[in-house]
Amino acid sequence: MATYYTKSHEWVRIDGDIATVGITRHAADELGELVFVEAKDAGVELKQGDAAAVVESVKAASDIYAPVSGSIAGFNSRLTDEPTLVSNDSEGEGWIFKLKIDDSEALSAELSGLMDQDSYAAQIG
């Protein structure tokens, strides 16, 4: 499964018609320890780039955007009691939400606008 990256520091992994989304190691390091994470309610339909979740550090709240279009299909409920999972394992156990993809043709076009790991690494320098 390939992982794609956005300019706004989300990662997305596609498995069939389900996209799993989180924030990158770089973003997690920039935000510091998180104290609260929440995603939009299940079923909410989102276009690529729409605000999909919020992560809160001690100091500030940051929006997390949908890397591809789809409807919210799940939230990582472990983050309710353990938001620091995002900081500690941002690209693994600290995933934030899943999207159900409704339009696989549109998905291909959306993914082509995202970065692979090497391009993302080059962007953050």
Add this chain to the structure above:
Amino acid sequence: MTDPSTDAPLKQTPLHALHLALGVRMVPFAGYEMPLQYKAGLMAEHLHTRRKAGLFDVSHMGQLKITARSGSNADAATALETLIPADVLSLGAGRQRYGLLTNEDGGICDDLMFANMGDWFYVVVNAACKDADADRIEAAIGNRVTVERCFDRALLALQGPAAEAVLAPICPDAAAMRFMDVRETRIMDTPVIISRSGYTGEDGFEISVAAKDAEHVADALLANENVLPVGLGARDSLRLEAGLCLYGSDLDTTTSPVEASLMWSIQKARKPGGSRAGGYPGAGEVEAQLAQGTQRVRVGLQATGRAPVRGGAPLFADPNGATQVGVVTSGAFGPSVDHPVAMGYVAPAHAGTGMPLYAELRGRFVPVTVAALPFTPARFKR
């Protein structure tokens, strides 16, 4: 680094090189490039300050030396009382007090700490207000006092239960000081002014030192294994848990001492019926508010859930957002209390401790409760 609002180059404190050497994330604040956090991060820095001791660079704050032209410090005190609604005159030498600068409408121009140094007054004001404050004092009472702007001096804060044990070996005078005592003394061989006070709710000291000696003193304090450098991020969550106001967020020229629940800073002698009642800018308005009440009052707010409620969030009496009764002025997650903490202004009918309110957060209304301040008990050495 430049100021994002003006593009002007940011000023640096005398400890700039030390911050970089320690590993820091800098942010623009009040025209200065200031440490937001160091390697440990906000949460660890906050908790370490409550458990042991944190060292803060607050050199951006304005330090003023106010001296009576007559040579009598009582004349300086009497002059300052025309600007500050506090009992300045009865403050003994070697003692410090919290005070406000008010405007003609009874609004708050700044909050400050003032100390009687025997033959002058040592005043510490907020960074963003320091030029305006000094101008204001000079314009009003410059015929009676001189105002020296010691803006090149460094100011360090050593805060936390281990502060005395850290400082006393290199500054023997420190141990005998009590909360709000001030001394001119030495740390090792370096002349300093130290006060036993701070902005965290913990025991601790603020240390004023010449710019050229600042790194020497900071190095000596950081050499103690109980001391961690702490940035402005944790300073904000610490002061919020301690229920202390941040000027510009919780206080401004439109909030009065009555609304801000700061009447404790106006001692008996300056209140109606006192021996030197009134006589400060806006005294009539403040006294009228005392007699008649106000439309709003500052309170603590505790969120029921985990989502931090931030400054600017409107507060409602009902869960549907029909009746707005106030606004949050500052809020953050409180690492020591392990829940979100905030303060704000609400209508007096909704200001009682335990009153349920609802804060608008991302289009929803989350329950909050009016809470007694501080959120963490103060641990001063009285």
